[in-house]
């Protein structure tokens with residue numbers, strides 16, 4: 001017996017409505033307008049992933065928190081581990097956008113990077 005899922009593709013602002021039919025090992029995706037959408041539909045049923053955004057403490061900058069994000073999406077069931085791993089992280093200004101803040105966060109194989117520049121003050 002097959003299972004049917006419906007998702008909005010979030011890979012671009014167009015937001016195509018995907019229909020994914022899973023029948024054993026077979027996955028059939030329809031509704032996409034490009035191959036990114038087909039890939040997204042397959043991943044959503046096999047191994048759903050999300051980008052994680054958060055902040056970490058920063059010392060010596062104008063603001064007390066630095067916005068950060070994962071460099072790539074991480075498996076959905078590891079999101080809370082990623083957030084927990086960022087809790088005690090403290091960095092010192094200056095920081096450059098894209099700078100690695102935590103390597104291999106929570107053992108996911110994905111780095112956490114700075115979302116913006118933050119200059120040192122004072």
Ligand code: SF4
Nearest residue numbers: 009012015016033037
């Ligand atoms: S299927 Fe392609 S065009 Fe449609 S939302 Fe996804 S990425 Fe955009």
